[in-house]
Amino acid sequence: MKFMKQFTEEFSNKPAFGTEEVRAFLKRRSASGGYHKLLIQNMLKSGRIYKITKGAYTFYDEVQYAGFAFYPFYYGLEDALSLRGLWEQETNPVIITPRKVRNGIRQFDSRNYLVRRIDRKMFFGYTMLEYGQFYIPVSDMEKTLIDLVYFNVRVPDEVISAMIESLNRETFRSYLTEVPKYLSNRMRTIVHKKKW
Numbered sequence: 001m002k003f004m005k006q007f008t009e010e011f012s013n014k015p016a017f018g019t020e021e022v023r024a025f026l027k028r029r030s031a032s033g034g035y036h037k038l039l040i041q042n043m044l045k046s047g048r049i050y051k052i053t054k055g056a057y058t059f060y061d062e063v064q065y066a067g068f069a070f071y072p073f074y075y076g077l078e079d080a081l082s083l084r085g086l087w088e089q090e091t092n093p094v095i096i097t098p099r100k101v102r103n104g105i106r107q108f109d110s111r112n113y114l115v116r117r118i119d120r121k122m123f124f125g126y127t128m129l130e131y132g133q134f135y136i137p138v139s140d141m142e143k144t145l146i147d148l149v150y151f152n153v154r155v156p157d158e159v160i161s162a163m164i165e166s167l168n169r170e171t172f173r174s175y176l177t178e179v180p181k182y183l184s185n186r187m188r189t190i191v192h193k194k195k196w
Contacts, residue, residue, distance in 0.1 A: 003029060007039060008048075012059040015134045016068035019055040052108055063111040064093050064131055070115060073097040074126035074137040077116070077153050080144040083129060083136075086162055087155075096139070096147065098123040116151060125175055142172040146179060149186055161194045 003026060010025055011017045023036040040057065043049040049057045056069030067073045074080075079094040081087030092105075093113040098120040105112050125143025128135040139147060145163050148155060172191075176184040 003031060003035075003039065007043075008059075011049075014068070015060065015062075015065040015136075016052055016056055016058045018057075018069075050109055053106065060132070061109060062132060063108045063113055064136065065134070066093060066106075066108045066113045067095040067097075067136065070095050070097040070099055070101060072099070072123065074123075074139050076126075076139040076144060076147050077151060078155065080139045080147075081155070081159065081163075083131070083138050084141065084144075086141075086159060086166075096123075118147075118150075122147075122150065122179065124178060140171070141166055142168060142175050145172075145190075146175060146183065146187060149190065150179075150183060157194075160190065164191055164194050167191075 006029070007022070007025070011022070019036065019040065022040060026036050026039070040049070044051060044057075049059055050061060051057055052066045052069040058065050058068070064075075067075055073095050075083060075093060076096040077094045078087055078089070078091040082089070082091045092111070095113060095115045096118050097115065098118055101115055101117060103115060103117055105114050107113075125146070126137045126139045129138045141163055145160070145167070147153075148160075172187075176187055179187070
């Protein structure tokens with residue numbers, strides 16, 4: 001196909017891309033109106049790209065890149081613990097986004113990932129970690145602890161204790177000023193007891 005090489009060069013440099021990006025890319029090259037749909041369809045059929053969700057695709061057979069279809073986002077909860085080396089159990093990617101999307105388990109190439117919505121005011125506290133060929137946003141230790149309580153996700157007390165031991169106290173205190181009062185109070189109790 002006419003634009004295959006250029007398309008591959010352009011979009012294989014990203015962990016994920018959307019239909020509108022492809023349409024704009026082809027429009028700049030004077031392709032006909034619906035050509036982007038045909039190109040995507042042919043790339044999917046040939047197995048050169050993978051569908052993440054409606055309107056979002058990737059060149060990589062890597063479920064951990066699925067989050068880029070829900071930008072802005074970060075990986076959090078048990079997934080963040082795993083990515084940061086505090087959780088040895090295998091976990092599905094947990095994508096946390098302030099976008100108005102459906103919560104719940106989804107599939108990418110027969111592998112599960114979980115999407116969780118968060119209030120925009122609670123969307124903070126992540127850093128970029130190198131993962132494969134790209135950097136991915138992952139909640140930091142302080143925000144991961146807050147999110148576990150916010151989403152009511154239970155993890156063993158020894159994991160909570162290890163997290164509390166490695167907290168940056170200044171960062172944690174500043175985060176507590178950003179969250180609702182009930183959550184801030186609950187976090188202080190948990191940190192004091194070092195368990196749920």
